[in-house]
Amino acid sequence: MSAESIHVVCPQCAAVNRIPSERTGSGQCGKCGAPLFSGQPIILNDANFARHIARNDLPVLVDFWATWCGPCQMMAPVFAQLAERHRTDLRVAKLDTDAAPHTSAQFAIRSIPTVILFRGGREVARTAGAMPLAQLEQWLTPYLKNAG
Template sequence: MTNIVCSSCGATNRIAEGQDMARGKCGKCGAALFSGHAADVPAAILEKQIARSSIPVLVDVWAPWCGPCRVMGPQFEAAAQAAEPDLRLVKLNSDENQDLAGRLGIRGIPTMILFKDGKEAGRVSGAMSSADILAWARRTAS
């Protein structure tokens, strides 16, 4: 079984081996588990994603006033479209989630953190292209 956390409601969904994860829907809220979109999640759902997901979770910590963050936003979206369902991409607004951003040790934005098996596997700061995001995430997750 593969555990996939819903980005909409935070429920943990189990997908049996051999089933198409890309077509999965949340058993609690009915939302698609993978939409090709990097969901902007609150702290509580991000913490569930990190703790309960069987697949690696790539978090983009950003803020709406940050120029490099706005430049990287479409690139992160493109990476989400290409990477799902093997990799979960989510966004965390550091202005709206200051406590979690502080606990994560965010010093500058944009910062991407890759979590695997509930632990930080790597982090990188600065805007990147979608190809560079995917290459870094796949290299770091392996």
């Protein structure tokens, strides 16, 4: 057994949990008891965004979207599928740009949907526009250790 561990931010209460790396994909939050890997997109806002980006050891893919945006609505099921398929190697999150104007401005979101991949608290890739699941996964492949 490996003694290595990773930090995973709880999707419910934003508590930082340390889990053994071999248990990635399972476990519950030590603070609130919520599953750490629900297979559903995490809802971000101005208050919890920085913690999820900076404190997760897994890469975090954020969909910057708005409720009134047609292409964003088309991407919603794609993001849900992505969250389920990559529950162990990627944190999939959504940020409503209208509800989180500070974070949207910080990252100069000019068109939606915009998808940004963060690793180690830093932006590593960005793309804009709706795309099917296969295309999104192909775009992600170079950035994920266990893509596929």
